[in-house]
Amino acid sequence: MPEWLDVIVRSLLFFVVLFLTTKILGKKQISELTFFEYVSGITIGSIAGEVIMGLEKNIFVGILGIVMFGLITFLVDLLAIKSKSFHDIIEGKSRVFIKDGKVLEENLKKERYSIDELNALLRKKNVFKVADVEFAVLEPKGDLNVLLKKENQPLTPKDLQMKVPQEKEPQTVIMDGCILDEALAVANKTRKWLDIELSKLGVNLNNVFIGQVDSYGELTVDIYDDQIKVPSPQQRPLLLAMLKKCQADLELFSLGTDSQEAKDMYIKNAKKLSEALERLTPYLKG
Structure with missing residues (x-):
């Protein structure tokens, strides 16, 4: 067999072997490597490279080496899940760097981190003052997780006792000018509804990228021609404005009638509409 053909065959074979090994080890092997997994990955890649280029003549010895390292990595991960102490040995423990706004210098030294490196990690979390931090811990993967002091944490709607609507996953119903019927069905919409909404926006289906x-059942689109401005959906703001007008009209009618019965009716319904508006406003705003 010619040398170039031998390299092609070896490459294809080891591509399959490495792909299967990676699938068995799981996505963690790609996204969150521990030190052990990092060393194992380098070794597996080195073995594959040597066999592919023919430095190791026996192809089955190379496959055996990859299978063994893959199996060892798999067993180590399995034991780490079962045993906390084994997990701490292989992956390491978390280390507290800041507590109550004070840097724990001894823990920095144990992890061989300088104050400049700590400041750099804090800046990645948009924190520029150590005194603002309630708690900061270095995770085994090298990430620094930071909890700010209560007075330095950003306000949330819950802090302000504001009602906010629950968001659900948006459904992509058009992609590259093509309608995705499955996503449209999940959104409880039809092609006829989609045509109407596109006509409201003044957009042609063929010009829609996504x-x-x-x-809330509103359609937003991104079109190929970035020079064309597509108007934002206005159904919710218009409905909110209409409800507010109705509530104001009821109050106005109560002032303009001489009938006490009619006045009471207008005031009663204006109050009901006001209560409904209070609940609906978070959902109907922009």
């Missing part, structure tokens, strides 16, 4: 339906 179209999505949000949890």
Whole structure:
């Protein structure tokens, strides 16, 4: 067999072997490598490279080496899940760097981190003052997780006792000018509805790069021609404005009638509409 053909055959074979090994080890092998997995990955790649280029003549010895390292890595991960102490040995423990706004210098030294490196990690979390930090811990993967002091944490709607709508996953119903019927069905919409919404926006289906339906049932689109401005959906703001007008009209009618019965009716319904508006406003705003 010619040398170039031998390299092609070896490459294809080891591509399959490495692919299967990676699938068995799982996605963690790609996204969150521990030190052990990092060393194992380098070794497996080195073995594959040597066999592919013919430095190791016996191809089955190379496959055996990869299978063994893959099996060892798999067993180590399995034991780490079963045993906390074994997990700490292989992956390491978390280390507290800051507590109550104070840097724990001894823990920095144990992990061989300088104050400049700590500051760099804090800046990645948009934290520029150590005194603002309640708690900061270095994870085994090398990430620094930071909890700010209560007074330095950003306000949330819950802090302000504001009602906010629940968001659901948007459904992509148009992609590259093609309608995705499955996503349209999940959003409880039809092609006829989609045609109407596109006509409201003044957009042709063939010009739509991506179209999505949000949890409120509104369609937003991105078109190929970035020079054309597509108007934002106005159904919710218009409905909110209409309800507010109705509530104001009821109050106005109560002032303009001489009938006490009619006045009481207008005031009663204006109050009901006001209560409904209070609940609906978070959902109907922009």
